[in-house]
Amino acid sequence: MTTLAGLEKGYEFPAVSFDLSDQWVDAYVASVEDEVVAALDGEFVPPMAIAALAIRALLEHSSLPPGSLHAGQELAFAAPVRRGETLTVAARIASRGERAGWVLMGVELHVARDGVAVMTGRATLSFPVAEGAVA
């Protein structure tokens, strides 16, 4: 598996589909101790779970370089998501630059249900330039 360090601006990650099984949602909710979403509607999935899936999709095809940091995150939710639904995650490297010995990489995220976006976003990652030499 390649690392993100070996990927250049414009790279599109293969789309990944996820089923929001009760087992996975329960594990996620337990891990973040979310006490609120279930009170709204027991079928709702915490919105940040969708963001976590988007990040997970990146890691299905590439690993984080040693020393990687999550520097920033932008997210926009377009619709509630419920247990049992299937979501598809697409992502592309929208920017890549260097500053003060660090690579700054912007990754656009797009999560859809039946082809309609439920979440979009952008993750800003950074890692040492020494790890960022494009293979």
Next chain:
Amino acid sequence: MTQQTSLAVGAALPTVTKTITQEKINAYSLAGGDDNPLHTDVAFAAKTQFGGTIAHGMLVLAYVSEMLTAAFGEDWLASGRLKVRFRAPARPGDTLTTSGKVTSVGGGKTVCEIACRNESGEVLVSGEAEVSR
């Protein structure tokens, strides 16, 4: 925690407080599919610039999102926007508290400044959230 239905400029959002443990970080790694050793391998992390394991940024954001869900209910799930910077790491043993304050209301949108601090008051995450209502 009670969902608020109307928030004016200056109103504070209901806070969320959680204590980070290595067990919670490990559980999030499994659920999130992020097994970066910086989060889970104590020996590896000890040799990094952080000197120990740190929590995933997305775990900390989940606490922020819980606060916003408590404040705005389904509106947050249907129309929420969030832009944050991760300013410092959350470590096992840290007790984190989220905070938020409404900075503008108008045009069908409510905007809030948000943050998450550790027990020392250090800002770990800061940014802005927006909800259409």
